[in-house]
Structure formats: structure tokens, C-alpha cells
Amino acid sequence: GAVVSQHPSRVICKSGTSVKIECRSLDFQATTMFWYRQFPKQSLMLMATSNEGSKATYEQGVEKDKFLINHASLTLSTLTVTSAHPEDSSFYICSAHSPDSNTEAFFGQGTRLTVV
Amino acid sequence: GQNIDQPTEMTATEGAIVQINCTYQTSGFNGLFWYQQHAGEAPTFLSYNVLDGLEEKGRFSSFLSRSKGYSYLLLKELQMKDSASYLCAVLDSNYQLIWGAGTKLIIKP
Numbered sequence: 001g002a003v004v005s006q007h008p009s010r011v012i013c014k015s016g017t018s019v020k021i022e023c024r025s026l027d028f029q030a031t032t033m034f035w036y037r038q039f040p041k042q043s044l045m046l047m048a049t050s051n052e053g054s055k056a057t058y059e060q061g062v063e064k065d066k067f068l069i070n071h072a073s074l075t076l077s078t079l080t081v082t083s084a085h086p087e088d089s090s091f092y093i094c095s096a097h098s099p100d101s102n103t104e105a106f107f108g109q110g111t112r113l114t115v116v
Numbered sequence: 117g118q119n120i121d122q123p124t125e126m127t128a129t130e131g132a133i134v135q136i137n138c139t140y141q142t143s144g145f146n147g148l149f150w151y152q153q154h155a156g157e158a159p160t161f162l163s164y165n166v167l168d169g170l171e172e173k174g175r176f177s178s179f180l181s182r183s184k185g186y187s188y189l190l191l192k193e194l195q196m197k198d199s200a201s202y203l204c205a206v207l208d209s210n211y212q213l214i215w216g217a218g219t220k221l222i223i224k225p
Contacts, residue, residue, distance in 0.1 A: 006158075034213075043203060043217040044159070093158050097211075104149070105213060107158040 002028045006094050006108025013084055013115055021079045021111045023094030029074035030096035034105070035067075038091040050077040050094075084115040118142045120216035122204050127222045128194055136189045136202050136219045144209020150178050150189045151203040153218065159203055162189065191221075199223045 003026040013019050023033055031052045036044040048069050049057040056069035066088075068080040081088055094108040119141045128134040140148070147166040151159035165171055165180035165187060177190040189202055204216040 041220075043215045045215075046212070049212075091156075104161055104164060106161070110156075110158040112156065 002096070002106045004030075004094065004096050004106045004108045006111055008111060009109055010112045011114070013113070015085055015115055016083055018080055018082045019084055019113060021081075021092055021094075021113075023077045023079070023096075023108050025075045025096050028096075030077075031074060033071060033077040033094055033096045035069060035077075035079050036093045036095065038093060038110075044093065047079075052077075081113065084113070086115045089113055089115045118206075118208065118214050120204055120206060120214055122202075122216045122219045124217070125220045125222065127224060128191075130194055130196060130223055130225050132194050133190065133192050134194060134221065136191075136204075136221065138187045138189070138204030138216055140185050140187070140204070140206045140214070140216075142206045142208045142214055145182060146207040146209065146211060148178075148180055148187050149203075149205045149207070149213070150176075150187075151205065153201045153203055155200075162202075194223050196223050196225070 005024045005026050007022045033050040035047045037047050038044050046059050047062045050069045050071040052071045052074050058064045066082055071077040091110050091112055093110040095105040097105055122138045149164050150162040152162050153159040163178035165178050170179045175192045180187045201218040201220050203218045205213045
């Protein structure tokens, strides 16, 4: 199956700093990638849809100025958590749909962000 | 609104069979997925159903009834490594995945 790589897998940062998370499609081109956030014991919450070459589409309630998404190429999308606060601590996951169909989603490994 | 319901937690015995149910109400339907997620890891794909009926893949099977808005994931010959959360997700008319909250499956020896 298609491979999506996410980096870093874990990051600890101080309050007020910014953290960048990368999501790469390794063996296919992804015009659209999705960024999710997952709190403990809860399901995935879609934050935004990242579109190559254009602005991301954010879900209601997600601050676009806080969660900056850049999809500069067909294989790379980045999520930057700006001025991070402890409440931003969470598990962030990216995904892209299979290039063979518009169905199956392949996920990155996820990033565990801890803001201290 | 869109809604996916599945039990929060289930417990089963090693070697046994367990069925995890999922009911959904979504704006349109383009298929239903089951994903397995171990704690601290990203979800991994298990199955995809878009037509009614049973899809079998080794120890795992998935069933869909579109008229009832219902699916189940059947796990046979349970192993300890099957302890995980199982997520039901529906692809809606906009090809957006709507996720259930997940069912935590606990396997006991």
C-alpha cells in the first residue's frame, strides 16, 4: 500500500515556542492531505484539509493562525503549531487517500506533542 | 447531523470470537472502513465495505447493511495482540471520513 511518513514522532517543547510537523507521501503524489488531532480515549478529529498549491480548508473551531498548514509540493504537507500552549498537547496525525481510488486513507505514524 | 455509534469498550477471551458493531447516519455514503489503532500509534487499515454483505480477510470479517446503516467487524481466534481500539469510519458524499469514537477491545487470557 501507499506510504505516508510523518516526522517527528514525539516532540516536547516549551510554552510559547512553535513546532513544525511534516507529513510526506513517499511513493505517490497527494494533492490533498488531512490533519487530525486525537485526544486520549477519543476518536480522530479532523482539523483541516491541506490542498497542494492553495490554502488549507479548516474545520469549524480550528484556529488557522495557530495551526499553520503549508502544502507546497505534491509530496509534503506541514503543520506548524504556533505559540504552543499546554492545551495544545495532543496526538497529531496526517493522512492521504490512496492514489488508486478516492477511498482508503493511509496514515502517517502520528506525532505526540507535549507542551511544558 | 452526522453520527457514528460504536460501543466504547468490549472484553473477550483469547481464542474466542468477538463482534464489534457500528451504526451510522451520514450525509451520503461512499463506503465504510474499519481501522485498528494500538495505543500511541496511528490507525492501520483493516477493511472497506461499499456494497452490502460480508467481506472476509483472514481472521477478520466485516459486514455492511446500507439500508440499516449498520456494519460489524468480526474477529475470530482472538490473540492478545488484537487488544486495541477499533475505529469505524464512513466516507460521506463529499468523500470526507466521518469517524466513530472507537471501541477499545480488551483480550483476556
